[in-house]
Amino acid sequence: MPMIIATSVESAVSALRDHPDARIIQGGTDLMVEINFNHVKPSTMISIRDIESLKKITQPSNGIIRIGSGVPYSQLEQEPILSVVPALAQASRTVGSPQIRAAGTLGGNLGTCSPAGDTLPVMFALDATVHLQSPSDAREVAIHDFMVGVKKNIRRHDEIITAVDFPIVRGWQGYSKVGVRNAMVISVASACLVADHNEGIVRLALGSVGPTIIRCREAESWLHSVTSLQQGEKISSDIAKEFGHRAAKESSPIDDHRSTAEYRRHAISVLASRLLTKAYS
Numbered sequence: 001m002p003m004i005i006a007t008s009v010e011s012a013v014s015a016l017r018d019h020p021d022a023r024i025i026q027g028g029t030d031l032m033v034e035i036n037f038n039h040v041k042p043s044t045m046i047s048i049r050d051i052e053s054l055k056k057i058t059q060p061s062n063g064i065i066r067i068g069s070g071v072p073y074s075q076l077e078q079e080p081i082l083s084v085v086p087a088l089a090q091a092s093r094t095v096g097s098p099q100i101r102a103a104g105t106l107g108g109n110l111g112t113c114s115p116a117g118d119t120l121p122v123m124f125a126l127d128a129t130v131h132l133q134s135p136s137d138a139r140e141v142a143i144h145d146f147m148v149g150v151k152k153n154i155r156r157h158d159e160i161i162t163a164v165d166f167p168i169v170r171g172w173q174g175y176s177k178v179g180v181r182n183a184m185v186i187s188v189a190s191a192c193l194v195a196d197h198n199e200g201i202v203r204l205a206l207g208s209v210g211p212t213i214i215r216c217r218e219a220e221s222w223l224h225s226v227t228s229l230q231q232g233e234k235i236s237s238d239i240a241k242e243f244g245h246r247a248a249k250e251s252s253p254i255d256d257h258r259s260t261a262e263y264r265r266h267a268i269s270v271l272a273s274r275l276l277t278k279a280y281s
């Protein structure tokens with residue numbers, strides 16, 4: 001299988017245009033599994049691993065941090081992400097093993113777009129924006145519009161994901177996941193909660209409990225109606241519990257080889273309730 005080694009975004013997208021059956025490979029931690037199991041048989045591979053511009057973390061404006069799609073988890077676990085987008089650092093720390101975290105990237109998590117992808121609930125809870133580049137144009141897509149189903153997104157074949165913009169939020173944010181063991185595990189349920197003290201709102205996104213990541217808009221607005229969500233406010237255990245129940249109601253889990261739908265709903269209720277309690281403790 002021919003492998004094209006792209007060293008710039010321009011050469012990568014030109015190669016994609018010229019090879020309609022080609023697949024992009026970044027860290028290869030998802031794609032090589034697919035190839036080894038004969039689930040996909042690309043005619044050509046385009047490696048974007050040597051494109052330096054995709055490995056950058058920048059702050060184009062005060063309110064935003066832009067993370068290149070080629071940044072690996074091993075870097076996302078550390079500063080400046082640890083201080084600026086702590087939920088993303090927490091999610092990155094839960095991915096696979098040190099070897100997977102050294103190779104696997106943010107862009108690859110988005111490219112695969114599994115509902116179990118650990119960085120995706122963080123993107124949904126923070127209203128992140130995905131940057132895409134094709135041979136003819138660049139566009140920005142809200143994460144809510146980017147992911148459209150199980151392992152489905154709106155990326156066109158001749159586009160590459162170049163970066164993700166994360167709003168920098170003043171407040172608290174956290175990510176938690178439940179799996180069948182503590183390490184090297186794909187989540188059976190996950191949740192990211194952001195308490196945005198500037199906006200006075202809480203946002204909650206769930207992973208592994210629906211075809212896409214789920215934003216709990218009903219639970220969020222109920223919480224808003226019963227509390228002022230001011231910094232320093234304490235959340236009662238009754239409110240935290242009810243918030244968890246409401247989040248679980250918005251999930252849409254299935255039974256599969258990893259878990260039952262019933263257990264997943266229970267896990268979401270506990271995760272949401274605990275994250276909210278931590279945010280206002």
Ligand SMILES: Cc1cc2nc3c(=O)[nH]c(=O)nc-3n(C[C@H](O)[C@H](O)[C@H](O)COP(=O)(O)OP(=O)(O)OC[C@H]3O[C@@H](n4cnc5c(N)ncnc54)[C@H](O)[C@@H]3O)c2cc1C
Pocket residue numbers: 023024025026027028029030031032033048069070094095096097100103104105106107108109110111112116117118119155159160161162184185186187
């Ligand atoms: C043992 C093991 C454990 C794992 N554990 C976890 C886990 O705990 N949590 C988790 O979320 N994931 C886990 N994964 C999955 C995987 O590591 C992640 O999804 C990772 O982010 C994939 O990144 P990558 O760079 O390796 O992507 P690749 O495998 O190179 O690519 C994945 C897909 O995205 C596309 N793609 C990659 N980069 C781009 C781009 N810039 N633009 C457009 N398309 C692109 C590729 O064409 C491919 O379809 C695990 C995988 C393994 C093998």
